[in-house]
Amino acid sequence: MLNSLFIVNTTGDILLEKHWKFVIHRSICDYFFEVQKKAATPEDVPPVISTPHHYLISVYHNQLFLLAVSTSETPPLMVVEFLHRVVSTLTEYLNECSDTSIKEHCVLVFELLDEMLDNGFPLATELNILQELIKPPTFLRSIANQVTGRTNISEVLPTGQLSNIPWRRAGVKYTNNEAYFDVVEEIDAIINKQGATVTSGILGYIDCCCKLSGMPDLTMSFVNPRLLDDVSFHPCVRFKRWESERVLSFVPPDGNFRLLSYHIATMVAIPIYVRHSICLKGGTAGRIELTVGPKQSMGKIVSFHPGFCHHFCFDGGARWKENLFIHASLLFVQSCFTVYFPCITHISSEK
Template sequence: MIQSLFIITSTGETIIEKHWRGTTNRAICDYFVEEVNRHKRREDVPPIISTGNHYLISAFREDLFVLAVITNETSPLFVIEFLHRVVAVFREYFGKFEESVIKDNFSTVYQLLEEMLDNGYPLTTEPNALKAMVAPPPGVVGRLAAMVSGRSGVSESLPDGALSNMPWRKAGVKYSQNEIYFDVVEEIDAIVDAHGEMLQCEVHGSIKGNCRLSGVPDLTMVFRDPSVIDDCSFHPCVRFSRYEHERVISFVPPDGHFEVLDCCVDFDRMVGPLSSSVKASGQADPWPSWRLCVSYVTSACCRYSRCMRRLSLLSWALQPHVSS
């Protein structure tokens, strides 16, 4: 599985390194940086790079590369998903995933990596479970007190929910006011010709929640039109078997921020009432700098009732009704 993990800046500086299955020579990072420098844009670096003895799998976020070193045959998507989890956990703990934040909290970073993998295999990746084992970074006063007392931020005992069948939710959650919020986040990817006609269109949607409920709430989410939802990925808390049979999302939510589902809708075979205009302005020299402005209207043809529902970027369909 994962032998070593490095966090490298876009300039090639290694700020974090962690080894689980033997020590990896840091020269492997130099090889990776050389591969990075061959590309003009950091986003164009391939996520999987093969060397003589290693496979280098990376994820690029906020001018930082999270690099995993693999020596045996492993599913690349499995490793990439773990790297995304690492970034998500750091954002949950520190608010940002940036070089300065990582350097200021390197002790907590190493504690988290120690808990997230066991001998190179993912163990605990849920923020709720990790917060019960590794305390979030304290403020300035808390840091000074920890330095004087020598107190560690790692819990000496396993959290109550560590061995349960719901590792995503910590035990003993209590709020004076119980509430939960959901946001429907939508993005549209489209190819438009010079006449403003839509050649290809795809809508990406996600439902993000913020849970502040006491105890162990069991919730059910019902959509107005679940038939438009395709290619879904769910949070582990969702009971997938019930969704397959009833198209109803039943789940015990984690505490705090989480993403219930991520989905997309493909419009390749549909002629939707989407009128658009595209304007491009910029210069080619001395350096390409272009601004592309796209405006679109979805209310041009109301007779396409089915298309109108979808071209509202899933808002019409994803009107969740939640009950406990």
């Protein structure tokens, strides 16, 4: 599948290279650098580049390119998914996947890549298994390794790696069993001047934090699951039961993970309203005022206090006014752009 992996920054420096099967000279990256120079931004670099004898597949994250090299045709989506898994794993181990963190922990990165790929094919990519194979770096463990000459690699093979549930480690015990589910949705909509919705789309995902002992088997149901389109599941979800009953049945991993991502293309009622006021003065100045707020109260309303909200203003000015957040930004020539946001905090009774 993969022959080599290069981690390159935006200036063209190769921070790390890892080879499987045989060594490919780093001059292969010149094809990638030529395409990168022609791109307007790093995000515009095509993810798949074909060369006379190799295929280059890359992902961009935090000023870094993870560049995979293959000598034969390989499913690009599989490689892209693996590279994203590498990014998430490095972020979990190093707190961030950046130029500095990779240079400081290059030995740990090599150890992780050795476990994640075997002869160029994905082997152990679940975080729970990797954390048992290679212990996350800590200050005390680093000192102990320097004194004893040991590494972070475990001498015992994790039991979960040989089971049919590789995403969950065995022997998990907690004093208090608890599980939290956060539903996050992003709305992309076009609203006309009367306030009616012309078109809308919703992208959502469910993030989980499970701290349950043993091998729990959970079931989650929705009021109207038919609304969910283009659903992407974590491997722990039993897909056949979802297809037949529209119910999520799964054995969750230990800790934080994303249970599913979904897209809603059906026109649904948007829970916020948008009002605008445009005042133009001549041809060079004007004022745009937007008011955004919830259509109805949901959950328990908590008394407002400025400490509940944090605002960031990169240009113009920001101030509080009667439970409204006002941000004035001079984005237009000789004009003022004002946005009002109601600052009401809601706390849901259930998670």
